[in-house]
Amino acid sequence: MAQKKKIAVLTSGGDAQGMNAAVRAVVRTGIDMGAEVYAVYEGYQGLVEGGHGIKKLDWNSVAGILHRGGTIIGTARSEEFRTYEGRKIAAYHLIQNGIDGLVVIGGDGSLTGAHIFYSDWPNLVKDLLAEGRISPETADKYPTLRIVGIVGSIDNDFYGSDMTIGADSALHRITEAIDAISSTAASHQRTFIVKVMGRNCGYLALFGALATGADWVLIPEAPPNVENWQEVLIDRLKAGTKAGRRDHIVVLAEGARDRDGNYIGSTDVQTLLEEHLGEEVRVTALGHVQRGGKPSAFDRNLATRLGHAAVKALLDPTKDPAPIVIGIRANAMLEMPLMECVEKTQEVAEAIANKDYERAISLRSTSFKEAFSTLKTMVRALPHQADPAKKRVRIAILNAGAPAAGMNTAGRTAVRLGLDMGHIMLGISNGFEGMAKNQVRELEWMSVSGWASQGGSVLGTSRKIPKSSDIYGIARTIEDNKIDALIVIGGWTGYEAVNTLLNERGNFPALNIPMVCLPASISNNLPGTEFSIGADTALNNIVEAVDKIKQSAVASRRVFVVEVMGHSCGYLALLSGLATGAERVYIHEEGITLKDLASDIDTLNRGFDAGKRLGLFIRAENANAIYTTDFICSLFEEEGRSIFDVRPAVLGHLQQGGDPSPFDRIQASRLARLCLEHVLLEVENKTTSCSFIGVESGKVIFNNMRDFDRLVDFNTQRPINQWWMKLQPIANTMALLAPTEQE
DSSP: OOOOOEEEEEEOSSOOTTHHHHHHHHHHHHHHTTOEEEEETTTHHHHHHOGGGEEEEOGGGGTTOTTOOSOTTOOOOOTGGGSHHHHHHHHHHHHHTTOOEEEEEEOHHHHHHHHHHHHHHHHHHHHHHHTTSSOHHHHHHOSOOEEEEEEBOTTOOOTTOSOOBTHHHHHHHHHHHHHHHHHHHHHHTOEEEEEEOOSSOOHHHHHHHHHHTOSEEEOSSSOOSSTTHHHHHHHHHHHHHHHTOOOEEEEEETTOBOTTSOBOOHHHHHHHHHHHHOSOEEEEEOGGGGTOSOOOHHHHHHHHHHHHHHHHHHTOTTSOOSOEEEEEETTEEEEEEHHHHHHHHHHHHHHHHTTOHHHHHHTSOHHHHHHHHHHHHHTOSSOOOOOTTSOOOEEEEEEESSOOTTHHHHHHHHHHHHHHTTOEEEEETTHHHHHHTTOEEEEOGGGGTTGGGOOSOSSOOOOOOOOHHHHHHHHHHHHHTTOOEEEEEESHHHHHHHHHHHHTTTTOGGGOSOEEEEEBOTTOOOTTOSOOBTHHHHHHHHHHHHHHHHHHTTTSOEEEEEEEOOTTOOHHHHHHHHHHTOSEEEOTTTOOOHHHHHHHHHHHHHHHHTTOOEEEEEEETTSOSSSOHHHHHHHHHHHTTTTOEEEEEEOGGGGTOSSOOHHHHHHHHHHHHHHHHHHHHHHHTTOOOEEEEEEETTEEEEEEGGGHHHHEETTTTEESOOGGGGGHHHHHHHHOOOHHHHO
């Protein structure tokens, strides 16, 4: 019988929310693939110390950690590992335990250490052999150490990956804090400076400012591009007060500096503002609260996917043994040369140190540069004066379909960017129903103040799809208000309504204007895009609720069947199941059979007999017309009567409510900008396309509305291409019972 492969996992450097989810994924994927998995405690220090610093883990060792912040296996900086002798001891301890594969979860410093360890390995083994600490046979068995890296860093500063573990959760902490500070600042007409992490990366400051509607941001990569930036800042804030703002928020990255490379401290900005504004200015340094707390739904799922991919790469004998790092780009897992990515990451810090800020920005992602460009307009107190010689395009915005968090953020971005370009922005109340009744008003700069963080729909929305008389009213509204283009922010109803208007153009010439749909649906059931605005917020609402539900069962032996929204689209159910560690997810795409339910009952009985105390099942609302949530609960209750009890939890409309998540705010801002630019180009070119925007595989696409029919299943109201279904096998692996319980 072949000896089992042995691999280890360690976390190193600063902790990041989601590291535990990654550790859990590494352990369970490794065991599922037939390997033995060890944890190295306290980072590289555990390798140096050996003994209890390296422990074998079983399936249940990582139970109940998915929702926990920090890292249960600890992290530390090891001075000994920095030395050759320290690495030699570390190599001995790995060989002693039979380990020849290592998953390293950490930042660029930790991954640099991993690459050095890999490079030294042949000489380390040679020296251990020469010293008589290992035999020639043992040396031959360990010619190389396979290493796969996963980036855990709240700064999101690693080259080649769109997101790193912990960044989304840190943004949650920042936006929650700034949202709270904004309300008290407005009450007292006060200015706050919020200092966030980011020594050489302004990601958290930039996207935190964009997501919260802050008035100014200072980041390392792009210092103020004028020498008298202090005067510009003062003038901007004074103009904001004059325009009607009651509060001012300045976001400052800890590594912010001026064009000469001098650090800009929060105290410096505070003194400056107090002297010139003549009011109290408060400083809030968020510090390590950004690292703390539960990981967001995004980070749990990202970490799980990365951990799963890392083990698959590590155990693949056909792959080159050179160290790689697993990242995510365009929503797909990507394997990249570890040291090449580390070097590119460190180039940013070098560029900043050399005051080459243009290069520093160029090394950041496209979304970073787009966000910075958008924010420069959004932080203005008032728009630029319109050029009288330039045509002022009249653009209308409306929300359609069910409310989705982020609709207001998208509307605010489109309005302010449009006004700053000198155009006229019109708001339509209550969706197409309001448009048919000519409920149109002109929006000004301050009309959308406060919309960035506000959930629901300030403009109002409706699910009505226009019919005959409505279409006539809509055409009249377009003519009466001289509307040149229309941006529809909404879900399935909005898309279907625009599709209806497109088909009626022959009867109503007024409908021949550029129209574009921006996806906003908590169900994430729209074609042509991987993410709809509102879906991430709904997912976080579900995960937060399920975390609380699980805690309520600590003192009992209980099974919960949680019903979530989504109609016939399984996105929310599947992704929330992955993020909460559900045993099973019931979705319409796969259906439910009596055989499935019987198997689940058998699994529950065996699990509870073995000491299990909690069972969790997620059911999409339309998973099956017969096997309802109540039916499943009754069945489980009857079959598990002497072992466990069962409770249903129908989450309902709490999934739609709440302020938008940072992800939804950022996505809404980006898509709104792109939609605005698209319709303006259409007007300029005198074309009248009807389209819907999406981002797939990292590419922004404007799909022709005439293709809507072929991209969707009308019966189920979901897209034909559902990328998230590829995650089902990972969810199944993570939810298995321990192998000993399966036998």
